[in-house]
Amino acid sequence: MTKITGAVVLARALKQQGVEYMFGIVGFPVIDIAAAAQAEGITYIGMRNEQSASYAAQAASYLTGRPQACVVVSGPGVIHALAGLANAQQNCWPMILIGGASPTYLNGMGAFQEERQVALAAPYSKYAHAVEHVARIPYYVEQAVRTSLYGRPGPAYLDMPDDIIQGKVEADQIVTTGTVGDAPRSQAMPEDVAAALAVLESAERPLVVIGKGMAWSRAEDEVREFIERTQLPFLASPMGKGILSDDDPLSVGAARSHALKEADVVFLMGARLNWIMHFGLPPRFAPGVRIIQLDIAAETIGTNVAAEVALVGDGKAVAAQLNAALVRRPWQYPKETDWRGDLRSQAAGNLEAVAKMSNDNSSPMNYYRAYRDIVEWLPSDAIIIGEGANTMDIGRTQMFNSGPRQRLDAGTYGTMGVGLGFMIAAAVVHPDRPIIGVQGDSAFGFSGMELETAVRYKLPIKLIVLNNGGIGEGVDTLPPDGQYPGTMLTTGAHYEGIMEVFGGKGFYVTDPADLQAALNAAMAFPGPALINVLIHPKAGRKPQPFAWLTT
Ligand code: ADP
Ligand code: MG
DSSP, X not given: OOEEEHHHHHHHHHHHTTOOEXXXXXXXXXXXXXXXXXXXXXXXXXXXXXXXXXXXXXXXXHHHTSOOEEEEOTTHHHHHHHHHHHHHHHHTOOEEEEEEEOOGGGTTSOOTTOOOHHHHHGGGXXXXXXXXXXXXXXXXXXXXXXXXXXXXXXXXXXXXXXXXHHOEEEGGGSOOOOOOOSOOOOOOOHHHHHXXXXXXXXXXXXXXXXXXXXXXTTOHHHHHHHHHHHOXXXXXXXXXXXXXXXXXXXXXXXXXXHHHHHOSEEEEESOOOSGGGGGGOTTTSOTTOEXXXXXXXXXXXXXXXXXXXXXXXXXHHHHHHHHHHHXXXXXXXXXXXXXXXXXXXXXXXXXXXXXXXXXOXXXXXXXXXXXXXXXXXXXXXXXXXXESSHHHHHHHHHSOOOSTTOEEESTTTTOTTOHHHHHHHHHHHOTTSOEEEEEEHHHHHHHTTHHXXXXXXXXXXXXXXXXXXXXXXXXXXXXXXXXXXXXXXXXXXXXXXXXXXXXXXXXXEOSGGGHHHHHHHHHHSSSOEEEEEEBOTTOOOSOOSSOTTOO
């Protein structure tokens, strides 16, 4: 018999479980894992920072619908990658983090990069385990993949000590496992489906909120049918955008605050009443708002506001149940109601306020002026990655998505630094699509070295940096005491030069009149390009009825 190493056993098990992509940074003791993965036909992408690798693995998981892998070295490598585990957990995204570990026979001795990795990963994971035997690697991989994917998705961690990676086993001694199929889809109770429709029928000012749980469950056809049948006004969450097109006449995205505040019934479809949805509480929601909640995780039902009806099940399956009930007993929210009129006029008012800013050609420009040209230029099949404070918040409202899973951003955890990892993952998973990133200058700084990764793998991402020289606001004059404010970054930093030194193409735009030409030239360039756009340090959002992050 021939003996094979733990690295090979691991790579084969990952391949068997449908892992197609592995992102990481190699070093002791995981070099052999990356090589073995490549030998099995898994695409390996070597990154520059473990956080980015971990972010890339979860974006690839969300985009493909299966857990993808990240591999990092022991100790500090795992510590850095924890950022990605936490982000995946908060977003309910799967991924498998594989951490190298010091050899088991040196445990407790102060070995090189020895760390309590399983204990550290556990709070951020659905599953965290150390592999203790080469022959049992496939067992742990199957558990990790299944736990990560089934139910509410989330990350899994596997600890791979050096002696397990290097250890050898006879091929016929290796534990065999089943292959994890796609997640089983569970339905809600039929009486709850009927109750949900009855509550919607009784509403005067109904609102459907479509979240990324529906995007994850690939429920776009069913959700579209549900909205077409019921004609209900809907609001997409940031990453729920595109399940129905943002330009759908029933979308109330342009009247978001008003729609949330005045609705008497809110139907949450795969979305949570967390900070992004202002907890479902006054003053952002009406007191006593009635909630219908569709979610795969029963334990999340009733968070912050008790749900009147709970539809516990898979988004695609439950939306299909609702549609089937509507076939049997059709119902539509009336075409002309005060609520529809109210939402329309709110939206019109908001669009007018924005139009003023979009048409302001002063230099340096404001965000809305920059987005005017970006939006005109954006291809409709682009995957859009948005990150930053104003850059992301304004970008959500300006850049429309016409298809599902075409938007990735700082998400539930509000993580800055995810952007380049997400862009790289999107470019690897969707080589046929334009990958467009729009980052603030602060957000760019967290993972800017990944430009080298993009150039090395010839990933033709187009990254726009909206550069206001600061975190949130920039600084136009130093305070009298001469102290640098904590929000201050270099004004007019030439970030496009970083792209150029690696071999991509850079553009620096100060006058709005030059933006369109730079965007077109970046798109025409066959490789990665960075368009650095100077934004007025004091530019902001249009006036908001509530301060950012208000309850
Ligand atoms: P958003 O940020 O878009 O509002 P959240 O991340 O807050 O979305 O909520 C997504 C919700 O979707 C989570 O509560 C999660 O449990 C749920 N979810 C995940 N997978 C599914 C699925 N297959 N079907 C229904 N709901 C799901
Ligand atoms: Mg900034």
